[in-house]
Structures are given as C-alpha cells and as structure tokens.
Amino acid sequence: MEIKYPTGKKAKKTPTRKKIKSRIILNAANRGMALEVDLNLANAYYQEKNIATITKRPTPIRVVKVDYSKGAKITEAFFEKQSTTDYNGIYKGKYIDFEAKSVSLKTRFPLANITPHQFSHLQSVINHGGIAFFIIEFSTFDEVYLLDASLLISAHNEGKKSIPYNKIKEKGHLITRKLAPRLDYLKVVDAVYFKE
C-alpha cells in the first residue's frame, strides 16, 4: 500500500548507503575519479578476501623544493605522467597489469588517452607471460569494458587514432556492476584469461 502524505506527494524512499555513495562519487568533477574509486574498492575487497593482491601505483610527483624546517614539507612539486600503468599485481599466480580510463564520448575511445610508454609497457608484460588489459569506462552510458591490451596495441601500431565504441562493445567484455565489489573485474578476467 502506498502511503500518502498530507500534501499528496509520494514519500521519497530513504536513499540506501550505496546510493548515497555512488551519488557523491558521480557528482565529482572528475568522472575518471569515480572509476578509480571503484577499482580501489574492488582491490581492497580482493585483498581482504585473499583473492588477489593488486594495487594502484602512486601518482608520480616531481619534487622541486622541500622545507626541512617544517618536517619535510614539500613546497614545490609537479604531477608527472605515469610511465607505466596505474595498476598491477598478482592473481592466481599470474602477473596482472592494466590501465583504466574513463571517457564521456559516446562513439569512440581516443588512443591519445594512452601514452606510447604505456603501450610498450603492456607489450612487455605480454612478452613476459603476464595478463595485460585496459579497463575503459564510457561514463555517459555507465558502461565499463575490459579489453585485452593486444587489441589497443595493434590499433596504436597501425596508426589508428581511436577505437569505435561499437568495436569495444563487440571485442570487449562488459563488467557488470554489482553490490560488492561494485566493479568485479576479476570475474571478467576469469572468463577471459582463465577459461579452461
């Protein structure tokens, strides 16, 4: 039965903790940050459950000036580009390495989002027998895909500027959102790299 209030308006459901959390995150200026939060939460979950040990590399920062009179306070520094990828670790005895990117575009993923260093780093990982992939979010559709790194590396080597959304939908693997962890990307890693 629906409860009617004196004004005649429907009672608003009290938002769940999860909804609040995702609302805060999705309102964040940087949408890429929401993806990073989800991946960090997933990694914390995997660590807690002894499923995998995968961590985010800290953002490299070039320190210019340090004030040692104030307990090593950095007073001048600049963000640098990650020369490798953001995430790596170990899962089921295998080395895992990936880069995550979020785009608001609807039709393509521009390869300029990935540095040449990152492509060659992931190629090295493949050469040494590791698992290398990209996690790409199309934030407009709230869709997150896992793509084997070789797909983007080939496109980059062929001089392509972007990968069409349709191709990512076709060749990539959708990571469905769930409760915990919200972005269970290792389930997709299982299906893609550990099927036997």
Next chain:
Amino acid sequence: MEIKYPTGKKAKKTPTRKKIKSRIILNAANRGMALEVDLNLANAYYQEKNIATITKRPTPIRVVKVDYSKGAKITEAFFEKQSTTDYNGIYKGKYIDFEAKSVSLKTRFPLANITPHQFSHLQSVINHGGIAFFIIEFSTFDEVYLLDASLLISAHNEGKKSIPYNKIKEKGHLITRKLAPRLDYLKVVDAVYFKE
C-alpha cells in the same frame, strides 16, 4: 714497466667511468640512494634487453594544496610511507615483488626498517604464488644480499627485533657486483627460484 714522473710519484690511473659513477653515488648523503640507483639501473637494463619488466613504485605523496593558476603546481604536500613495497614486476612469467633496504650497521638488520604493511603485503604475494624477497645492503661491507621474504616474515611474526648479520650471510644469497648491470639480482633470483 712502471712509468716514473719527474717528481718521482707514481702516475695515478685515470679513473674509469664506472669508478667515477660509483664514487659519486657512494658520496651521496643517503647511502640507501646508492642501492636504489643500482636497482633502477638493473631494471632499466632488464627492460632494454627484454629480460624482465620490473619497476619501482613512485614514492606516495599526500598532496594538500595545488595552485592551478600556475599549471597545477603543488605548493603543499608530504611524503608518505609506501604501504606495499618499492619494486614489483614480471620475470619469466612469474610475479616478482621485493623491498630493498640499506643499513650501515655491521652486526644486524633491524626489522623496524620494514613496516607491518610490507610484511603482510609480501605474505599475500607468497600466498598468491608470487616470488617475494628482500634485498638488503650492508653498506659498510659493500655487500648486498637477497633474502626470501619468508625468512624475515617468520622473524617478524616471532617478535624478533632484528636479524643477525651472520644469519643473513648464511641464509641469504650474495649478489656480486659486476659491470652491467652492476647489481644483477635476477641472476640470484634464477639460482634461488628457478633452479630445476
């Protein structure tokens, strides 16, 4: 035949590039830095020769203030402790993870050099089937040892405060210095983890 100069003094040998390099490094205020330089050079060598892809995680820095009027210049930040280890990567299909420390002590390696987080991180790596170790330099003797992480983790779990130098000499594996790479630690990894 020895060449005598007018003054009667022996001619000094022109120092080799290698000697100059190590002299500069060993004069550095922070001896730990010399070990880090050697490891970074070794990793660069392994990368170049397609032997392995092992990288140093950037030092985590907590950014407090950023001046966006000057192209994202960080004006207040602090160094943070690495919650995992400094180095990880892939070698011969295996996940590699290690922490490197240099001490000037002659008789022991204090376990306080390693954080509880780092011990549990390396234990997780072992649990997931990776290769986990420590590289410990006794700078006074110019000796660098590779020790399987389990040795230090056990000592830590038993509540020990340090590992005697003699035990490290006995249970560890000396990494001999050579020309290139100066600290060929993967040669020792081969002997310890890939002997068949």
